[in-house]
Amino acid sequence: MINRKEVQRVAKLARIGITQKEEEKFSRELSLILDYVEKLKEVDISKTPPTSHSVGIKNITREDSKSEKLKTELPFMKAKVEKKTKPSLTIKNEKLLKLAPETKNGYLKVKSIL
Amino acid sequence: MELKDFSIKEIHQGLVNREFSAKDLAEAYLEKIKKEDKKFQTFLTVSEDSAINQAKGIDKIISQGKEIPILAGVPLAVKDNILVENIRCTAGSKILENYIAPYDATVIKKIKAKGAVILGKTNMDEFAMGSSTENSGFYPTRNPCDLTRVAGGSSGGSAAAASANLCCYALGSDTGGSIRLPASFCGVVGLKPTYGAVSRYGLISMASSLDQIGPLTKSVGDCEIVFNAIKGRDEMDSTSLEIPKIGNWKLEIKKLCIGVPKEYFIKGMDAETERAVKGAIKKIEGLGAKIKEISLPHTKYSLAAYYLVMPSEASANLARYDAIRYGRIKNKKLKIKNLLDYYLIAREEGFGPEVRRRIMLGTYALSAGFYEAYYLRAQKVRTKILEDFKGAFEAVDIILTPTSPAPAFKIGEKISNPLTMYLSDIFTVSVNLAGLPALSLPCGKAQGLPVGLQIIGKVFEENKILEAGKVFEKLCPII
Numbered sequence: 001m002i003n004r005k006e007v008q009r010v011a012k013l014a015r016i017g018i019t020q021k022e023e024e025k026f027s028r029e030l031s032l033i034l035d036y037v038e039k040l041k042e043v044d045i046s047k048t049p050p051t052s053h054s055v056g057i058k059n060i061t062r063e064d065s066k067s068e069k070l071k072t073e074l075p076f077m078k079a080k081v082e083k084k085t086k087p088s089l090t091i092k093n094e095k096l097l098k099l100a101p102e103t104k105n106g107y108l109k110v111k112s113i114l
Numbered sequence: 115m116e117l118k119d120f121s122i123k124e125i126h127q128g129l130v131n132r133e134f135s136a137k138d139l140a141e142a143y144l145e146k147i148k149k150e151d152k153k154f155q156t157f158l159t160v161s162e163d164s165a166i167n168q169a170k171g172i173d174k175i176i177s178q179g180k181e182i183p184i185l186a187g188v189p190l191a192v193k194d195n196i197l198v199e200n201i202r203c204t205a206g207s208k209i210l211e212n213y214i215a216p217y218d219a220t221v222i223k224k225i226k227a228k229g230a231v232i233l234g235k236t237n238m239d240e241f242a243m244g245s246s247t248e249n250s251g252f253y254p255t256r257n258p259c260d261l262t263r264v265a266g267g268s269s270g271g272s273a274a275a276a277s278a279n280l281c282c283y284a285l286g287s288d289t290g291g292s293i294r295l296p297a298s299f300c301g302v303v304g305l306k307p308t309y310g311a312v313s314r315y316g317l318i319s320m321a322s323s324l325d326q327i328g329p330l331t332k333s334v335g336d337c338e339i340v341f342n343a344i345k346g347r348d349e350m351d352s353t354s355l356e357i358p359k360i361g362n363w364k365l366e367i368k369k370l371c372i373g374v375p376k377e378y379f380i381k382g383m384d385a386e387t388e389r390a391v392k393g394a395i396k397k398i399e400g401l402g403a404k405i406k407e408i409s410l411p412h413t414k415y416s417l418a419a420y421y422l423v424m425p426s427e428a429s430a431n432l433a434r435y436d437a438i439r440y441g442r443i444k445n446k447k448l449k450i451k452n453l454l455d456y457y458l459i460a461r462e463e464g465f466g467p468e469v470r471r472r473i474m475l476g477t478y479a480l481s482a483g484f485y486e487a488y489y490l491r492a493q494k495v496r497t498k499i500l501e502d503f504k505g506a507f508e509a510v511d512i513i514l515t516p517t518s519p520a521p522a523f524k525i526g527e528k529i530s531n532p533l534t535m536y537l538s539d540i541f542t543v544s545v546n547l548a549g550l551p552a553l554s555l556p557c558g559k560a561q562g563l564p565v566g567l568q569i570i571g572k573v574f575e576e577n578k579i580l581e582a583g584k585v586f587e588k589l590c591p592i593i
Contacts, residue, residue: 002478014429014477015436015454016470017462030475032533037418037488043495050493051500053323053353054549055310055573060352095216101442110438111453 002030117142119279122336125188129176136169136176136187140231143189147233147280153261155253156275158194159202160234165189168231175229185343186229191281193272194235195242195318196327198222205318206238206268208251209441209464219316220351221285221327221344228343233281236271240466241432242292242320244268245538248529249468256525259301259563263522266296266538272330273300283331283340287317289324290420291517291542294554297330298517298566301556303337303583304330308574309549310355312341313348321427322353324420324546334555334583341576357574365581368402373510377413378541383519390558390565391516397589398514406510410502413544415495420543421536422479422492429476432469436460471532500548507572512582515541517554517566541568551576553583557590 002010004023007030011018018026093106102109115138120128128134144162151157172187192198195205197215199222204210218226226232239249247255247270255270257263258278265274269286273296276284286293288306297304305328312327319325329340347356374395379388399405437443437460443450444463450456465473479488506513518541528535545552550570557567567586571579 006478007474010474010478010481012458013481014473015433015457015461016465016473017458018470026471026474029471029532030478032531033421033475033536034478036533037422037492040415040418040422040491040495043412043415043498045491045494045498048494048497050490051496051547052493054500054547055308055353055355057310057353057355062349091216096439099213099216099440101437108438111450111456113453 002027002034115139115142117146117279119332120282121333122184122188122282122331122339125282126182126184126186129172129182129187132176136172136231137166139187140165140169140189140233143233143281150278151280153256154258154274154278154280155255156236156265156271156278156280157191157234158204158206158237158252158271161198161201161232164201165231165233168229172229172231183228184339185225187231188282189231189233190225191233191236191272191275191284192222193269193284193286194238195287196222196285197316197318198232198235201235203235203318204251205242206240206250206252207464207466207469209435209437209460211251212442213440217316220313220348222316224344236269236275236284238271239268240469241318241428242268242287242289243428243468243472245291245295245535246523246525246528247271247296248525249466251466254525257300257522260522262524263563264299264525266299266522268292268296269304269330270296273297273302273304276300276302276330276332283329283336285327285340285344286330287325287327288546289320290424290546291539293328293330294517294542294552294566294568295538297554298556298564299522301564302330302332303334303553303555303587304328305337305341305553305576305580306545306551307341307345307576308357308551309546310353311345311357311551311574311576313346313351313354315348315350319431321424322431323427324424326546334553334580334587337553337583338580341580357576360575360577363577365578365585367585370403370512370582371510372398372403372405373408373506373513374405375408375410375413375506375513375515377410378515380519383516384521384560386560387516387518387520387565390560391567394557394567394586394590395514398586401585401589408506408510408513410499410506410544412495412498412502416499416544416547417536417540419492419495419499420539420547421475422488423496423547425472425476426479426489427476429473429480432473435464437464468532496547499544503544503548503550503570512579513570515568515570517541517568521560521563521565545570549573551579553579555583555587555590557586
């Protein structure tokens with residue numbers, strides 16, 4: 001069960017605005033789902049480790065160095081395709097800034113925090 | 115030109131033999147989309163100009179007498195959560211309505227390098243959250259086999275576009291069944307690769323430990339071609355891996371041992387679906403394969419574990435949608451005093467009900483005091499589900515199940531009750547939790563609608579399920 005007050009709390013934590021009418025609706029729906037997942041309590045997990053990742057690889061690292069781009073030509077096409085030896089950030093700042101609703105002097109503009 | 119229900123190989127032959135040009139072909143598909151897509155609503159964006167340009171490039175190479183890769187000039191559709199540079203990418207959400215992708219996803223880079231022609235971006239449940247494509251922030255997709263029914267989801271646009279021949283093949287993504295379910299509903303083939311087999315770089319994240327990109331095609335042969343083109347380790351996705359080479363495995367049907375888990379034939383499932391799947395398994399047995407009943411005892415807990423793991427990961431992933439770096443608040447009249455107000459309004463306005471529901475569920479499951487009872491417990495049950503499969507695969511080569519307990523449902527039928535909708539994924543979510551590869555292919559009909567047979571393989575044994583799929587699809591011709 002999750003009551004309206006808890007719905008309000010969670011919505012604020014999640015930074016989602018909801019109307020009063022929706023509080024009721026979400027309280028009902030989330031309770032339904034939380035009741036359903038109760039069945040997990042039937043499983044004996046006392047000696048079971050958690051799985052966060054199915055394939056089990058961890059801590060993939062790379063050297064922290066400047067990336068280089070190699071330009072190669074596709075065998076079938078004379079088009080130039082970048083073949084990277086290391087990951088690189090090739091996206092231009094301007095391209096990303098253009099997606100933002102408000103910018104100033106090359107920075108993102110936000111409302112005051114307090 | 116006359117547009118037939120071409121396979122990838124047929125298009126390749128047609129181009130190489132100069133029966134038609136890549137430009138003619140692309141135009142024929144674009145024309146068909148223009149004429150017919152009003153009925154199905156499979157596309158969110160049609161990229162006509164770039165498709166024609168890509169096709170012209172291929173024609174030039176052919177005219178120079180050069181060899182072309184098999185995917186060159188073959189028109190496809192891409193699910194709208196996979197970035198294609200300079201083309202709008204919405205993930206089916208209003209919050210990304212005007213988002214222009216600043217770069218190509220790795221899978222797109224790979225198929226572009228092979229000369230792909232991208233027709234456009236397909237409709238989907240918002241942020242891939244749904245089983246019917248009714249949760250799209252724009253419009254629902256209709257099933258080409260019956261327009262009053264859903265196409266399945268969340269890759270419903272991709273499945274329906276392939277089924278209606280509005281593209282030769284499509285790309286989708288699968289977090290809990292989002293490729294396989296719509297493939298089964300629309301009567302096409304869909305592959306969810308092993309977790310890590312395909313790079314997720316440039317895929318809009320939903321649940322990062324479950325998401326995988328895969329193909330939706332009209333045949334298993336096509337599925338294999340596309341999978342081979344997109345797979346492989348990528349520096350930009352540290353969870354991606356190179357598929358280990360598996361010797362010279364050749365399918366010998368008489369030596370194939372197939373597991374059929376009893377937990378996948380449940381009370382309340384559609385009788386005609388059960389009959390179609392069991393009939394297909396009987397035919398496969400007729401070829402000499404050994405059929406063995408197996409048990410995956412934790413199957414009944416999969417959906418519950420999934421509906422904690424997935425929303426938890428999604429709530430973290432979707433925290434980035436703040437309408438500051440991209441997206442915007444539409445209602446300018448609202449009084450916004452500070453940053454918190456801005457977030458609340460932007461996310462209330464931009465996200466649909468299902469997305470907000472899952473973010474709140476995930477936030478609740480991860481919040482102080484509840485983490486162990488919900489998220490950690492679900493992760494431990496996930497281990498149990500993984501162990502079930504591990505045990506089963508010691509005795510069998512592949513596992514066969516229905517893809518869904520029932521065929522495509524009516525539009526509107528399940529939308530009012532989230533839990534009923536979630537139950538559509540009951541046969542597909544285990545595979546994502548365990549990271550396994552699985553193929554769905556048409557195996558018959560129920561109530562006149564397509565039924566999907568799911569073939570599950572061991573980690574990185576896509577080759578086995580694809581080889582088996584090629585044999586099985588001959589037994590159950592596509593309807």
